[in-house]
Amino acid sequence: MDTIRFFPPHEGMSLSDLSGLCGAELVNPDFGDRQVTGIAPLSRAGAGEVAFASSRVALPDLKKSRAAAVFVTSRLAADVPDGVAALIAAAPQLAFALAGAALVPASVQPLRLTGAAGISESASVDPSARLEDGVTVEAGAVIGAGAEIGAGSVISASAAIGPGTRIGRNCHVGHGVTIQHALIGNNVIIHPGARIGQDGFGYAPGPRGLVKIPQIGRVIIQDHVEIGANTTIDRGALDDTEIGEGTKIDNLVQIAHNVRIGRHSVIVSQVGIAGSATIGNGVMIGGASAINGHISIGDGAQIAAFSGVAGDVPAGVRWGGVPARPMLGFLRDAAAANERAFGKAGKTDKDKRGGGQ
The missing domain is CATH 2.160.10.10 (Hexapeptide repeat proteins)
Incomplete structure (x- = not known):
C-alpha cells in the first residue's frame, strides 16, 4: 500500500527510544539500536515497521511476522519470532498508538488544505x-x-x-x-x-x-x-x-x-x-x-x-x-429466539426436510 504519498516515513527512531516513549519493555536489549521508520498491520509489517498483537487471535500472523518490532502482552512474548524485537506492554494497542503518533505525526493531525498561515485574502x-x-x-x-x-x-x-x-x-x-x-x-x-x-x-x-x-x-x-x-x-x-x-x-x-x-x-x-x-x-x-x-x-x-x-x-x-x-438477558433472549426460528441444530424445517440450499 502506498502510504508515502500522504504519510512519509520517519527519518528513524531507535527501539530503545521508542520503547521508553511508549512505556514498553524491550525484551532483548541487543535490538536497542534497531531503527524503525513507520507502522503497519501485523500481517504485512516488514523491515523498519512496528506492529502490535494484543490477543491470541493474532497468533497466526504473529508467528510469521517479519516486522522490525511488535508490541505484545507478556503472555505473547514467547511467540514473537526470532529476529523480531518483542516490546512488552500492558496495553499493546495503546503503545502502538503512541508509537504511531511519534513515527507518523501527520496521521493524527487534522488536514490543512493550504500551507499558508495567517488570514487568507479570500476569507x-x-x-x-x-x-x-x-x-x-x-x-x-x-x-x-x-x-x-x-x-x-x-x-x-x-x-x-x-x-x-x-x-x-x-x-x-x-x-x-x-x-x-x-x-x-x-x-x-x-x-x-x-x-x-x-x-x-x-x-x-x-x-x-x-x-x-x-x-x-x-x-x-x-x-x-x-x-x-x-x-x-x-x-x-x-x-x-x-x-x-x-x-x-x-x-x-x-x-x-x-x-x-x-x-x-x-x-x-x-x-x-x-x-x-x-x-x-x-x-x-x-x-x-x-x-x-x-x-x-x-x-x-x-x-x-x-x-x-x-x-x-x-x-x-x-x-x-x-x-x-x-x-x-439480551443474549439469552437472542439465543432463545434463534432456537425457536432455526432449532437447536441451527437449521430451518425446510433444511431438515432436505429442501435447503
Whole structure:
C-alpha cells in the first residue's frame, strides 16, 4: 500500500527510544539500536515497521511476522519470532498508538488544505471579530461579527463561524464546518462538514399546524473534544447542549437539543441521541444505537451497537438490544429466539426436510 504519498516515513527512531516513549519493555536489549521508520498491520509489517498483537487471535500472523518490532502482552512474548524485537506492554494497542503518533505525526493531525498561515485574502472576517495572534483562516472561510478565536486555532477553507461564537486555542475547524451559538474550549477538533449550534427540532401543535418553539440555548463544548465528519449538534432550546471534556464523537452522529454528555465518553457513528438525554462520564455507545429523550445513562455504562435505549440505564452496566436491557438477558433472549426460528441444530424445517440450499 502506498502510504508515502500522504504519510512519509520517519527519518528513524531507535527501539530503545521508542520503547521508553511508549512505556514498553524491550525484551532483548541487543535490538536497542534497531531503527524503525513507520507502522503497519501485523500481517504485512516488514523491515523498519512496528506492529502490535494484543490477543491470541493474532497468533497466526504473529508467528510469521517479519516486522522490525511488535508490541505484545507478556503472555505473547514467547511467540514473537526470532529476529523480531518483542516490546512488552500492558496495553499493546495503546503503545502502538503512541508509537504511531511519534513515527507518523501527520496521521493524527487534522488536514490543512493550504500551507499558508495567517488570514487568507479570500476569507471574510468581520471587523468586530477578535482573533488572537497565530490564528489561521483559510480561503473562503467566514468569521461573523463578534466572534472570538484563540491563538493557534485553524479555521479551514469554507468554514463558517457565526456571530458571537467563541473558539478556544489550538482548535481545528475542518473545511465546510458551520458553527453558531457555541462556546468551544481548547484543543478541540471538528472534522469536515460538521454542523454545530443550529436550532433544535421543536414544535408545538396548534389549530393551524405546527408552531416552531424558540431555541435560545447554546452548545458548550469543553476541552479536548473531537467531533466527526458530518455530525450535527443542535443548540439547546431553553438550556444548553453540553459536550464534556475529552469526549470523542464519531461521524454522522445526531445530538439533539439540551443533551448533556459527560467527560471522556465515546459515541460511535450513526448514533442518534434525542433531546434532553443525559449521558454520564466514560460512557460508550455502539454504532447505530438510538437513545430516547429525557433519559439518563449512568457513568461507565456500555451500550451495544444497534440498541434502542428507551429508559434510564444504571452506571457501570453493559446493555444491548431493542429495547436495551442487561447484556446477559439480551443474549439469552437472542439465543432463545434463534432456537425457536432455526432449532437447536441451527437449521430451518425446510433444511431438515432436505429442501435447503
